[in-house]
Amino acid sequence: MxxxxxxxxxxxxxxxxxxxxxxxxxxxxxxxxxxxxxxxxxxxxxxxxxxxxxxxxxxxxxxxxxxxxxxxxxxxxxxxxxxxxxxxxxxxxxxxxxxxxxxxxxGKDGQYAHKVTIPEGYDIEKIATAVDEAGIVSKDEFLNAIKEYPLPSYVKENPEKRYNLEGYLFPDTYGFDKDVSANEVIEKMIKRFESVLLEIENEEGITLSDDEIEDIIIRASIIEKEIKVDDERPIVAGVINNRLEQGMRLQMDATTVYATQKTADTVTIEDTKVESPYNTYYVKGLPVGPIASPGKVSIEAVLNPKKSDYIFYVLKKGGNGEHVFTDDYEEHKKNMEENGY
Incomplete structure (x- = not known):
């Protein structure tokens, strides 16, 4: 060789x-x-x-x-x-x-004493009811703990908010041991929120400041409550941007439902006049805080809004949650009539 x-x-x-x-x-x-x-x-x-x-x-x-x-x-x-x-x-x-x-x-360690599923779009009142019904902690105990819980740095304290932690208890399925405290339940949900936010930052290649987070979660919470079809979430994120840039009120029904604490999603003319910092028919700009706990898809939609000229949309009657979008008010009125509004 x-x-x-x-x-x-x-x-x-x-x-x-x-x-x-x-x-x-x-x-x-x-x-x-x-x-x-x-x-x-x-x-x-x-x-x-x-x-x-x-x-x-x-x-x-x-x-x-x-x-x-x-x-x-x-x-x-x-x-x-x-x-x-x-x-x-x-x-x-x-x-x-x-x-x-x-x-x-x-199956070892796979069976907690209590399990609870928090769906996307639940607000703190509904979360409190869910953990109560699951036998974890009572609704009153949970709500009292929410009011006293130390706020993370990215949550701005504001006496006008119904709950300062609204929007930051991440929707997911949780397991809890027997005799867990309300504070431990809250901590677990907030940690899950922070974990998902970190995932999003890594996926998007960004780092969000404390000042940015609340703005994003307020928008995401509105999208979560307004929209059922995932593909439409970035479109509505763009609608929110367009309305704010043009100095228009958002006039989004989900904020009025939260402001009035109604159980039904139907909004009346009288409801739109309610003087609440959450009611976007009454206030200009965004509501004072989030109105629900948004899921990951809604948060991602805020970070990746679809650019368009749309400023109006209406729910299609008899559809699967889809909307009709337009940038023209006269066309919007026509769309409303055609869909029974």
Missing amino acids: GKKVLRGFLITIVFIIVALEIGWYLYSSAINKPFINIEKDEVIEVKENDTLNTVLSRLNEEGKMKNLLMVKVYTKFSSGDKTVKVGTYEIHEDDSIHDFLDKLVS
Whole structure:
């Protein structure tokens, strides 16, 4: 064998060894510490018909896994049962994939004393009712704790607000142990809000200041209550921008419903005259604070509004929550008539 051939052979061998070592390091890291961006006391829910792959894929989409491919290779070739059990599980950043799989398959630590699901668009009053009905803490205890809870730096205290923490208790499914305090419930929901906000910042490549966050959540809360169709949320984010830029009142019914504390979404002429800092028929600009807890999609819509000339929209009668949009008032009146308003 010539010197050149030998040298080439040795270089190839070294390259293969280095590649194998790097591959092994990446594989070991992905297996021994597969999770990232995990908050303290974070939980995940395993739902009916979930598989291990769907759970892992969900975590990956949320930016919480280092290397989904390596983890899937491990789970595919590892022995034992991989059927996950329905439940709510705590997840820790130092969990190995073996530990995590053991939890989900055995159901160990998967059954809290109480579980509650907070849907997108719930306000604090509805959240208080939900945690009460789930047997976690009483409604009065929860509301009293909300009023006294220390505000995060991004929440501006204002005596005109109904609840300073409105909008910041993130909608999700939560598990709680027996005898949990109201403050612990609130803390868990706020931590989840902060976790999702961090995910969004990482995905968007931005860093939001404390002063920006409240403005975003106020807009997102209006969008959450006004709009059911996800594709329309960025459009309405653009409508809000257009109205504010033109010095128009927002005149959005969801803010009036919150201001009047009505149980129905129907708004009357008298309702629009209510002198409330939340009623955007009465005040110029944004309401004094958020009107509900927005989900991730609504927050993302505010950060990525769809540019258009639209300033009016009306709900289609008999549709699936879609709206008709226009930039012309006469056309808007026609759209209202055609849809029974």
